[in-house]
Amino acid sequence: MPADLILNVAVGGVLTGLVYGLMALGLSVIFGVVRVVNFAHGEMMTLGMYAAVVLFGSFGLDPLLMLVPVAAALFVIGYILQSTLINPFVNRPEHSQFMLLVAVAMIMVNGLLMAFGPNARNTLVSYALDSYQVGPVIIDAVRLYAALAALAVAVALFAFFKLTPTGKAIRACADNYLGAQVVGLNVKRLYAFTFGVGAACVGAAGCIMVLLIDVTPQIGPAYTLLAFVIVIVGGLGSMPGALLGGILIGLSEALAGLFFVPSAKGMFAFAILVLVLLLRPQGLLGKKA
Amino acid sequence: MSSKSRDQKSAGAGLVDRRSALAGIAAGTAAAVAPFNIVKAQAKVLKIGVILPRSGVQAFFGQSCAKGAEIAEEVLRQVGYDQKFEILNADFESNVDVARSRAERLINDGAHVLVGPFDSGAAMAIAQVTEQKRVPFVCNIAAVPQLTEQGYKFVFRIFPTSVDLVRNGLLGFKDVFAATGKTPQTAVFMHINDTFGQANKAAIDKLFPAANMPFKILDTIAYDPAARDLSVEVAKAKATNADLLMVVSRLNDAILLVREMVKQRWEPMGIMSPGSPGMYEAQFFQTLGKYSDYAVSVVPWYNPTTKLSALVGSAFNKKFPKDSLVGNIFNVGFTFESIMVAVDAFKRAGTTDPVALADAIRQTDLANRLMIGGPIKFDAKGQNMNVGSAVLQNFNQRPSVVFPKEAAEAAPVFPVPGWSQRA
Numbered sequence: 001m002p003a004d005l006i007l008n009v010a011v012g013g014v015l016t017g018l019v020y021g022l023m024a025l026g027l028s029v030i031f032g033v034v035r036v037v038n039f040a041h042g043e044m045m046t047l048g049m050y051a052a053v054v055l056f057g058s059f060g061l062d063p064l065l066m067l068v069p070v071a072a073a074l075f076v077i078g079y080i081l082q083s084t085l086i087n088p089f090v091n092r093p094e095h096s097q098f099m100l101l102v103a104v105a106m107i108m109v110n111g112l113l114m115a116f117g118p119n120a121r122n123t124l125v126s127y128a129l130d131s132y133q134v135g136p137v138i139i140d141a142v143r144l145y146a147a148l149a150a151l152a153v154a155v156a157l158f159a160f161f162k163l164t165p166t167g168k169a170i171r172a173c174a175d176n177y178l179g180a181q182v183v184g185l186n187v188k189r190l191y192a193f194t195f196g197v198g199a200a201c202v203g204a205a206g207c208i209m210v211l212l213i214d215v216t217p218q219i220g221p222a223y224t225l226l227a228f229v230i231v232i233v234g235g236l237g238s239m240p241g242a243l244l245g246g247i248l249i250g251l252s253e254a255l256a257g258l259f260f261v262p263s264a265k266g267m268f269a270f271a272i273l274v275l276v277l278l279l280r281p282q283g284l285l286g287k288k289a
Numbered sequence: 290m291s292s293k294s295r296d297q298k299s300a301g302a303g304l305v306d307r308r309s310a311l312a313g314i315a316a317g318t319a320a321a322v323a324p325f326n327i328v329k330a331q332a333k334v335l336k337i338g339v340i341l342p343r344s345g346v347q348a349f350f351g352q353s354c355a356k357g358a359e360i361a362e363e364v365l366r367q368v369g370y371d372q373k374f375e376i377l378n379a380d381f382e383s384n385v386d387v388a389r390s391r392a393e394r395l396i397n398d399g400a401h402v403l404v405g406p407f408d409s410g411a412a413m414a415i416a417q418v419t420e421q422k423r424v425p426f427v428c429n430i431a432a433v434p435q436l437t438e439q440g441y442k443f444v445f446r447i448f449p450t451s452v453d454l455v456r457n458g459l460l461g462f463k464d465v466f467a468a469t470g471k472t473p474q475t476a477v478f479m480h481i482n483d484t485f486g487q488a489n490k491a492a493i494d495k496l497f498p499a500a501n502m503p504f505k506i507l508d509t510i511a512y513d514p515a516a517r518d519l520s521v522e523v524a525k526a527k528a529t530n531a532d533l534l535m536v537v538s539r540l541n542d543a544i545l546l547v548r549e550m551v552k553q554r555w556e557p558m559g560i561m562s563p564g565s566p567g568m569y570e571a572q573f574f575q576t577l578g579k580y581s582d583y584a585v586s587v588v589p590w591y592n593p594t595t596k597l598s599a600l601v602g603s604a605f606n607k608k609f610p611k612d613s614l615v616g617n618i619f620n621v622g623f624t625f626e627s628i629m630v631a632v633d634a635f636k637r638a639g640t641t642d643p644v645a646l647a648d649a650i651r652q653t654d655l656a657n658r659l660m661i662g663g664p665i666k667f668d669a670k671g672q673n674m675n676v677g678s679a680v681l682q683n684f685n686q687r688p689s690v691v692f693p694k695e696a697a698e699a700a701p702v703f704p705v706p707g708w709s710q711r712a
Binding site for chain 2: 009012013113124141143213214257258266
């Protein structure tokens with residue numbers, strides 16, 4: 001098999017994986033702090049994608065430029081969702097949380113179906129079909145911009161958690177719930193803030209993802225599942241792990257499509273998941289419980 | 290005595306009354322049930338269950354087919370069918386398992402005949418249900434050969450099998466090469482990995498060796514029907530350096546394929562489909578613009594010169610003024626004709642009794658058609674014997690007939706201009 005073909009496919013896989021990583025980052029942030037698994041994660045990304053489609057369709061606004069306002073809108077939705085609906089379920093059994101968030105997801109899917117119908121929608125930006133040639137490698141311009149935007153959002157998120165007082169307070173909540181309460185942190189507010197940050201993250205991922213794929217109301221569950229695979233591979237609650245998991249899954253899908261049967265490439269993500277669960281159950285960068 | 294007699298009479302009267310009442314109930318029940326049976330068999334309104342993928346990955350096709358059902362009543366009135374019929378709609382969400390349950394529900398809701406479903410896998414599932422329930426099923430679009438090879442008595446298909454599709458497709462390719470004087474030496478074959486795609490692949494495997502085609506197939510690449518990214522598949526196809534891309538696609542994947550080809554700057558001599566949807570659909574043109582041009586599809590198509598075509602076109606434009614007729618005509622045409630087959634059988638049978646309806650459908654001989662081909666006639670297996678194909682090539686973002694010559698709207702172009710040369 002020609003080396004330039006492998007290189008082309010690998011570069012595409014890494015770029016896609018970065019966007020996957022950003023999407024999974026939101027799930028990891030929420031679970032790492034609030035300890036609630038967001039089963040409406042893919043649907044929240046779909047909301048972000050539709051917001052980008054509407055803004056592009058109505059006002060011609062580029063989804064990459066709309067990343068900040070859409071993320072802000074999703075932050076508000078996430079904040080309200082946590083404060084009103086999810087917070088009473090934080091200490092309830094996991095199956096109750098599961099049912100609640102699945103119900104939220106179903107409401108979102110059906111709401112989107114009612115609002116937009118079942119047809120696929122996309123954003124045909126002016127650079128949609130552009131590509132760059134670097135030696136033998138042809139890089140899809142959209143994928144490149146999307147990956148760069150995903151990296152920028154991830155860096156901003158890391159900076160927020162490392163450098164800001166709110167970020168440090170959230171990390172304190174994640175590390176020691178009781179200790180955070182003892183020192184007077186408003187844990188409920190911080191939980192809502194964290195859920196908002198996770199939702200903003202996935203909203204931003206939606207704005208980027210809409211450049212790569214067409215959106216329909218039903219695509220959410222597939223991406224919720226993909227996000228789970230990524231965070232479990234990377235390590236539940238680990239932000240660098242989510243990015244690494246994303247890159248690994250993106251790359252494995254691409255190379256599996258090249259070396260094996262393309263129609264079975266999705267299977268390899270699950271093969272990696274099984275391997276990780278067998279050999280390193282806490283995930284590649286996760287901490288042992 | 291009189292008292293006893295009165296008592297006996299009274300008791301006797303009571304007994305008679307009870308007997309009468311029992312007999313009356315029995316007779317009443319029989320009388321009540323019998324007319325219902327007759328009413329059911331001789332209902333004045335034919336209920337046609339139209340089952341389509343109105344949502345999910347095939348939503349465009351389902352909604353496009355549904356337009357054919359929506360204009361059916363108006364057009365059929367104009368061509369002399371005054372029978373009353375009612376359309377019962379069902380969406381199988383592009384999911385074969387859902388297709389089975391929706392077909393059952395339609396029949397439970399009183400459908401006398403089912404029409405649909407634009408999908409081979411769903412058609413197979415629906416056929417099992419209709420055969421079990423003994424309700425006629427007129428398949429509008431689905432090519433998997435097994436549908437009419439299982440000895441089913443209630444299944445009828447007006448669409449060709451994948452073997453016929455591919456046979457016509459390969460002949461159409463030769464017509465294009467002969468007309469342009471240019472012939473590719475090699476091809477790569479990409480196909481969707483669902484029931485339809487696999488049936489077409491099997492037909493190509495079967496027919497290609499004996500078809501004496503001028504090119505050889507270097508590689509065959511199957512891809513996921515729900516794929517949202519075909520970059521790897523296209524990179525793999527490009528690496529074969531094939532002269533021609535031969536494709537069996539649906540719609541979304543056809544769009545993804547062309548997008549990736551543009552991005553990866555792969556410019557083979559042409560993209561040709563030996564009988565699959567996608568590249569002549571309205572959404573293909575809307576999404577890809579100038580990059581949708583020059584793709585070739587050899588498919589069953591409508592004959593714009595018939596009176597019925599004019600009526601359908603007029604009704605379609607009136608009801609859907611924002612939609613393009615040529616971008617929907619394939620789906621609209623076969624769905625409309627399927628409903629016409631059902632209503633025509635109802636007219637001849639004079640009853641909604643499913644067995645009588647199936648018998649009437651089996652005797653169908655409809656010369657007044659919209660689609661290219663002879664009169665709709667079914668063989669003993671329920672397969673329409675007269676379906677033709679046309680070679681379409683996209684010019685100015687619409688499909689144009691380039692073969693057969695008698696219906697040609699344009700001359701074929703091959704090899705096609707590169708992506709950067711598209712105006």
